[in-house]
Amino acid sequence: xxxxxxxxxxxxxxxxxxxxxxxxxxxxxxxxxxxxxxxxxxxxxxxxxxxxxxxxxxxxxxxxxxxxxxxxxxxxxxxxxxxxxxxxxxxxxxxxxxxxxxxxxxxxxxxxxxxxxxxxxxxxxxxxxxxxxxxxxxxxxxxxxxxxxxxxxxxxxxxxxxxxxxxxxxxxxxxxxxxxxxxxxxxxxxxxxxxxxxxxxxxxxxxxxxxxxxxxxxxxxxxxxxxx
Amino acid sequence: xxxxxxxxxxxxxxxxxxxxxxxxxxxxxxxxxxxxxxxxxxxxxxxxxxxxxxxxxxxxxxxxxxxxxxxxxxxxxxxxxxxxxxxxxxxxxxxxxxxxxxxxxxxxxxxxxxxxxxxxxxxxxxxxxxxxxxxxxxxxxxxxxxxxxxxxxxxxxxxxxxxxxxxxxxxxxxxxxxxxxxxxxxxxxxxxxxxxxxxxxxxxxxxxxxxxxxxxxxxxxxxxxxxx
DNA sequence: TTCATACTTCGATCGTAACCGAAGCATCGC
DNA sequence: GCGATGCTTCGGTTACGATCGAAGTATGAA
Numbered sequence: 001x002x003x004x005x006x007x008x009x010x011x012x013x014x015x016x017x018x019x020x021x022x023x024x025x026x027x028x029x030x031x032x033x034x035x036x037x038x039x040x041x042x043x044x045x046x047x048x049x050x051x052x053x054x055x056x057x058x059x060x061x062x063x064x065x066x067x068x069x070x071x072x073x074x075x076x077x078x079x080x081x082x083x084x085x086x087x088x089x090x091x092x093x094x095x096x097x098x099x100x101x102x103x104x105x106x107x108x109x110x111x112x113x114x115x116x117x118x119x120x121x122x123x124x125x126x127x128x129x130x131x132x133x134x135x136x137x138x139x140x141x142x143x144x145x146x147x148x149x150x151x152x153x154x155x156x157x158x159x160x161x162x163x164x165x166x167x168x169x170x171x172x173x174x175x176x177x178x179x180x181x182x183x184x185x186x187x188x189x190x191x192x193x194x195x196x197x198x199x200x201x202x203x204x205x206x207x208x209x210x211x212x213x214x215x216x217x218x219x220x221x222x223x224x225x226x227x228x
Numbered sequence: 229x230x231x232x233x234x235x236x237x238x239x240x241x242x243x244x245x246x247x248x249x250x251x252x253x254x255x256x257x258x259x260x261x262x263x264x265x266x267x268x269x270x271x272x273x274x275x276x277x278x279x280x281x282x283x284x285x286x287x288x289x290x291x292x293x294x295x296x297x298x299x300x301x302x303x304x305x306x307x308x309x310x311x312x313x314x315x316x317x318x319x320x321x322x323x324x325x326x327x328x329x330x331x332x333x334x335x336x337x338x339x340x341x342x343x344x345x346x347x348x349x350x351x352x353x354x355x356x357x358x359x360x361x362x363x364x365x366x367x368x369x370x371x372x373x374x375x376x377x378x379x380x381x382x383x384x385x386x387x388x389x390x391x392x393x394x395x396x397x398x399x400x401x402x403x404x405x406x407x408x409x410x411x412x413x414x415x416x417x418x419x420x421x422x423x424x425x426x427x428x429x430x431x432x433x434x435x436x437x438x439x440x441x442x443x444x445x446x447x448x449x450x451x452x453x454x455x456x
Numbered sequence: 457t458t459c460a461t462a463c464t465t466c467g468a469t470c471g472t473a474a475c476c477g478a479a480g481c482a483t484c485g486c
Numbered sequence: 487g488c489g490a491t492g493c494t495t496c497g498g499t500t501a502c503g504a505t506c507g508a509a510g511t512a513t514g515a516a
Contacts, residue, residue, distance in 0.1 A: 003426040005404065007311065007319035008253065011242030016504080020236035036465060047505055049464055068513040070464050082317050083235065090233035102277050130366060137365045141408075160433040176233060180369075218443060244474080262493060275475055277494055296483040399501050 013058045014086065016204070018043050019051050023060065027083050028208040029112040031064065031071035033036035077171065077184060080114030081148035102198065106209040108177040110201070116188030117195070117210065118175050122219065125191070125216070126183040128224035135170060135183075152187075155223070156194060162186045195220065241286045242314065245335065246271050247279050250289065251302070255311050256436040257340040259299035305399065305412055308342035315404035336405045336437040340431065344416030345423070345438065346403050349448065353419070354411040355399070356452035363398060363411075370398035370417065380415075383451070384422060390414045423448065 016018055018041035025040040026032060036144075038048035052072060055061040074080050110121040117125060126142075129135040136147030144152075147161045147171045162169055171185035183191070192210075195201050200216025210222060230382040242248055246269035253268040256262060260268075266276035281299060283289040290303045302308050345353060354370075357363040362376030372380075377387045390397055399413035411419070420438075424430050428444025440448060 005315045007270060007318050008243055008245040008247075008248035010318055010321070011248060012244070012312060014239030015236055015243035017236040018504080020234075020239060024235065026492095031286060043504085044506060046465085046507080050504085052476095053464085070463065078317060078320060079234050082313065085310065085313055086235040086238060087233045090235050090238055093238070097372070168319040171474065246474085262492095271474085272476060273493065274477080274495085281494085298493065440461085 003162065009084075010058060013055060013060060014083075016017070016042075016051070017176045018057060022048070022051065022055070022072075023083055024087075025114060026061070026072065026074050026114055027080055027208055028163070029115045030203075031073045033069050033071060037072060069185050069187075074114060077114050077167070077173075081171075081173050081184065084118070084176050085111055085174050088174055088179055092179070108208070110210040110212060111208040112203065112210060113173060113175075113182070113184070113208075116173070116182070116184050117192045118182050119177055119210075120171070121210075121212075122182030122188075123178040123180050124226060125182060128226060129183065131227060132174075137172075142172055142183070142185075157187075157190050159187075162190055197211070204219065238286060238288070238310075241283060241288060242311075244375075245269075246275070250276070250283070250300075251277065251307075252290070252303050252315075254300065255308050255341060257343045259301045261297050261299060265300060278349050302342060303400075305342050305395075309399075309401050309412070312341055312346070312404050313402050314443045316348070316402055317408055318321050319404055320389070320407075325446055334437040334439065336436070338440060339436040340420070340438060341403075341410070341412070341436075342420075343403060343420065344401070344410070344412050346401070347405055349438075349440075350410030351403055351406045353448075353452045354409060356454060358377060359409065359455065365400075368405060370400055370411070370413075372398055384420050385415075387415075390418055 003039045003140070010113045014023065014105055021041045022037045022079060025037065034048055034052055035045055037052065038045045041048055041051065043051075052061060052063070056063060056072075061072050063075070069114065074083075076088070081093050085185055101159050108119055109117045112118065113122070116122070129148065130137055132147075132151070134145060134151050136145055146157065152159055159169075167186045169185050169187050171188070172181035173184035173188075174180070175182045194217065196203070198219075199213065199217070201212040203208050203210055229333060249269045250265045253265065260363050260391065262276055262280055263273055265280065266273045269279065271274055271279075280289065280291070284300075288303055288307050289300050289353075290300070292299045300313075336347050338345060338347045340346065341350070354363070357376065358365055360375075360379075360448055362373055364371045364373055370436070372387065393414050395414045397413050397415050398411065400409040400414065401412035401416075402408070403410045410416070423444065424431070426444070426447075427441065428447055429438050429440040432437055
């Protein structure tokens with residue numbers, strides 16, 4: 001047999017609880033230090049160090065030295081998509097963590113996925129962009145229409161600038177809590193950044209969740225209406 | 229931390245080489261016996277038995293007793309999609325198996341993914357269906373148009389029949405070799421079945437690949453043209 | 457220079473899970 | 487009934503990897 005790519009390797013990398021916790025934490029988009037990651041993994045720094053080395057060797061993580069700190073991030077968006085899709089699958093099988101806890105609703109409403117918006121709000125945003133004709137969905141891919149480009153420029157997003165990067169402009173990413181797609185790619189990132197810049201929302205320090213201010217909430221819902 | 233679903237569990241399930249090989253083999257869509265799966269995993273039947281029990285407990289496999297045989301299949305299409313997406317990811321990282329081998333091209337051209345067509349031909353089929361207006365792509369989802377329903381009836385697919393099943397009619401499934409979506413869901417299954425019934429193609433006994441006859445090839449390409 | 461912090465490497469321990477041989481059920485064919 | 491086949495369960499071995507204490511390296515601060 002032995003057909004196709006080797007999935008056992010990455011399965012094993014994700015299969016350790018400490019590593020899985022680290023990866024999940026990094027899906028929050030922030031770069032974290034080895035010590036912080038040891039904390040989320042519930043292990044000592046030594047152990048974390050070996051885990052992180054393995055994850056990096058496996059191509060899941062990237063690191064950046066800064067002074068005496070070493071900041072770890074997910075290697076790229078593909079890793080984030082993989083983690084999210086595995087979370088979606090796990091949620092569907094009932095492989096949930098024990099405590100839903102009070103943070104859960106906030107997480108489902110709006111959270112960071114690598115560098116863009118996920119959760120109910122993330123899905124709503126993409127739906128609205130498609131419904132308004134700003135984004136075309138063809139097959140698996142998404143593409144920005146002329147109308148969309150104009151609309152986005154109006155709210156202060158420089159699409160031309162985004163196009164110049166090598167990263168795809170639009171990407172769909174499967175949302176584990178909603179089980180539907182939200183917008184990833186450089187455009188997804190730019191949109192989230194603009195919400196944060198405008199003060200509509202802020203990131204929480206210790207969690208993936210994104211908190212909208214009452215005013216930000218109002219603006220967001222107005223900007224991305226759902227007609228249904 | 230401990231946010232979100234538990235991905236370590238399924239990661240660990242996929243993370244064992246023997247289990248990963250079994251799962252990859254089952255993505256071929258055929259139901260396999262424990263003894264056959266032991267073969268693909270390169271282990272004895274006893275060991276395979278415990279592996280299979282774990283996979284079933286984890287919700288990845290389903291089994292069906294038939295006489296003194298026990299046939300295993302992937303639990304559902306979601307598992308197949310997960311495996312395919314992990315393969316796509318692994319391929320992107322260069323985590324390839326050692327031998328590309330002579331079977332590889334056939335596998336990339338057309339293969340089974342659970343119960344529908346994948347590979348170049350699978351992707352081409354979906355692209356063509358969308359281009360011809362038979363399928364609408366909205367966000368992450370796919371939906372059959374009226375035109376599509378008519379066209380399909382013409383080639384002998386009873387769409388009404390398919391609708392009565394609880395399984396979604398159209399689903400997009402990310403293809404690991406093409407890195408684009410192909411058509412899954414009950415419609416994807418029905419289309420593949422019809423090709424096999426018509427004698428356009430046949431499955432190979434020991435591999436996931438689907439071999440098209442010269443005539444079948446001609447018919448397929450005519451039925452699903454690519455204008456580009 | 458000296459001390460403190462952040463992290464890695466080394467060495468050793470320990471637990472778990474993969475593995476197989478042998479025995480135990482179940483089902484089929486005769 | 488009997489033996490053969492397909493699979494599971496049991497018991498015991500083995501190996502790998504997760505873990506941490508302790509020591510080593512790098513960077514920054516005083």
